[in-house]
Amino acid sequence: MRPSRLIYVENDPALLGVMSTVLRSQPMLDLILASADPLEVLGSECVERADVALLDLALGRDTLTGMDLGMALRNRNPNIGIVIHSQHPMKNVSKQVPEAQQMGWSYLAKTGTLKPEELTELLRSTALGMSHDRMRSDDTEDDRGSVLLRNLTARQRVIMGLASLGMSAPEIGDHIDLSPESVRKDLSRAYQTLVPDGGAGSDVRTKAVMSYLRLVDADEWRDS
Numbered sequence: 001m002r003p004s005r006l007i008y009v010e011n012d013p014a015l016l017g018v019m020s021t022v023l024r025s026q027p028m029l030d031l032i033l034a035s036a037d038p039l040e041v042l043g044s045e046c047v048e049r050a051d052v053a054l055l056d057l058a059l060g061r062d063t064l065t066g067m068d069l070g071m072a073l074r075n076r077n078p079n080i081g082i083v084i085h086s087q088h089p090m091k092n093v094s095k096q097v098p099e100a101q102q103m104g105w106s107y108l109a110k111t112g113t114l115k116p117e118e119l120t121e122l123l124r125s126t127a128l129g130m131s132h133d134r135m136r137s138d139d140t141e142d143d144r145g146s147v148l149l150r151n152l153t154a155r156q157r158v159i160m161g162l163a164s165l166g167m168s169a170p171e172i173g174d175h176i177d178l179s180p181e182s183v184r185k186d187l188s189r190a191y192q193t194l195v196p197d198g199g200a201g202s203d204v205r206t207k208a209v210m211s212y213l214r215l216v217d218a219d220e221w222r223d224s
Contacts, residue, residue, distance in 0.1 A: 068161030
């Protein structure tokens with residue numbers, strides 16, 4: 001049985017270094033990419049080869065969240081398992097994932113109590129399509145915004161995440177291998193979901209982006 005090929009993305013440089021060492025020490029894991037830059041990861045050829053990705057939820061104020069990156073990776077590699085790792089309250093983040101993509105999505109609080117062997121087993125089982133929910137007990141409050149996010153398709157979610165970084169339709173298309181016209185169509189549909197009463201002549205894109213960022217709790221997650 002071969003080791004599971006792993007991508008690890010973490011915003012904290014110290015934790016990235018420590019955890020990378022731990023993950024490389026596990027014989028049943030093959031750490032093929034470790035990075036603090038979500039866009040670097042998204043553009044890497046490693047994505048198609050990876051079995052599972054361990055992603056920090058808060059990846060920096062001016063970049064994608066771990067949830068957005070996970071959906072972008074799943075868009076590139078439909079079989080990749082996603083494990084969201086966070087010290088922040090996750091407030092039912094699982095409800096943000098479209099039902100069709102929920103297999104192979106796991107959630108893990110950064111508590112410092114998980115043994116390397118247990119983390120390895122969680123990563124490997126997620127790679128096989130299983131899902132785990134190891135969030136703190138205070139992370140189970142209802143989040144009505146997550147229900148609205150689930151009305152976006154996975155691709156619309158990825159596109160809105162990139163749009164929130166100020167990218168144009170051609171730039172977004174370059175990152176996820178879509179034509180600018182396809183991106184614009186998905187943006188238009190996402191705007192209708194996020195700002196149903198945008199109105200003629202209003203800056204719908206700005207309103208939609210602001211609505212999207214509020215829904216993903218971007219200010220809270222990106223403070224780290």
